[in-house]
Amino acid sequence: MASRTWLITGVSSGFGRELTEQLLGRGDRVVGTVRDTAKVADLAGEYPGAFRPEVLDVTDTAAVRDVVDRAFADLGRIEVIVSNAGYGLFGAAEELTDAQVDHIIATNLTGSIQLIRAALPHLRVQGGGRIVQISSYGGQVAFPGNSMYHATKWGIEGFCEAVAAEVAPFGIGVTIVEPGGARTQFRYGSAQVADLMPEYDGNPAHAFSAMLDPANGLAPGDPARMAARIIDSVDAEPAPLRLVLGSQALDSTIATLRRRIDGLEAQRDLAGSTDFPPGE
Template sequence: MAQRTWFITGVSSGFGRELTQQLLARGDKVVGTVRDLTKIKDLREAYPDAFVATVLEVTDPAAVKATVDAAFSDLGRIDVIVSNAGYGLFGAAEELSDSEIDHIIATNLTGSIQLFRAAIPHLRAQGGGRIIQLSSYGGQVAFAGNSLYHATKWGIEGFAEAVAKEVEAFGIGVTIVEPGGARTEFRYGSAKVANLMPIYDNNPAHTFLQMLDPQNGLAAGDPVRMATRIIESVDIEPAPLRMVLGSQALASTIDTLKARIANFETQADLAASTDFPPNE
């Protein structure tokens, strides 16, 4: 098992925390970013030499670049970048405030984009590495009441897939991780809910309220096993472009993509009708 150095955003909870715990326990080094250092005090005390915790607000592009530059400068080499920081925002589109929209885009989408851009020059200079983008099966499947979350995840998946083609020649692999529902704080703690309007109470836009209540049943996904599979993916060559974690997530993704393809296949005549005629 090769020892590596990792840079992970958002390590105070959820997948970021679980990844960090497993990596430190197996002897790897981790630079982990948080907004509140008190939340990872136990890890700092348990692994004073292997764990470097730093405060970062991923919505600040200058801070993202400075933090990444400093990490590479201090450590010399970082093998894996994990873009994990993010959160869920639930509610119908018209229930969301402008500030809520701006913040989730700045965190989930722009923050991840800036992390890629800050890390790529360093990875290229050192001859390669791996970037892991935490997305969701919600980067392929859309549900009512999740419009802005989907906007950020569909957006970052398109960005990451294009960048994967740009950096492959430099020995940099990119993997998009699409977990299904998991028993993390994302669902049962950190999820943000809009100022709900009664007009949507009997609308699919509020179905998410059942999901956020643990009394209605817990998610099937085990964050420990999911984190282990993410760590193992770094040993796979070439880097897998996408990894779906969770049987329900995979089934839903496959059904959605099949339906999308079937719809496209009905449009052959329509698509051709907009082309110039042959030889014209």
């Protein structure tokens, strides 16, 4: 298999780090964005010709465009864009501050949108490529205490599904990756928690606290295996629109979608009652 060049955001930990290590180990090139290059100094030292670290805060749209434009200009061709940078925010909607709401939208949603928009002209001109958006099964399933995280993931999934249809004629594939719980820093290190209110003690909105405590059992997902399946997906033609990783994630997603369909089917008469009668 010919080597590829990848641009991946958020490679200091989690899936971004795991993807980068596996790709470099097999001989691919990676442009990896971080906020602190010290966290990837080991990769830069071990793979000086293959790993290119870039400092980037994805909430800075101008910087996103600059990094993407320079990477394509310097490397000539980048086959895969992985929009991975993001984080979790836990707490009831009422417990979140305005700043927390604004920042998670700017990072998880707007940052991903602008990364993809910056890459599209280059992918179109070069005649194709692949966009991989790291979402979550939380992009289709919602839990209390995760409202803003779900808002960003449901939002980016709608964006990507529309864009996939727009760019398919140019040979650009789009895949939305929906992992379940995994043993990464996303869950056990980088997750942010609101200033919790006692009024919500015992409320389903605080059930996440048990999930975030490793003493209650670790997540079932293996980040290394998940990263390997993401890499494999780039070889699939046509590009899979969604890639669910983890048996629990798949079961939960299917059950949720079935309940949603049942609820919609029950409204068939109600929905039809708002149409003009035939012939009018």
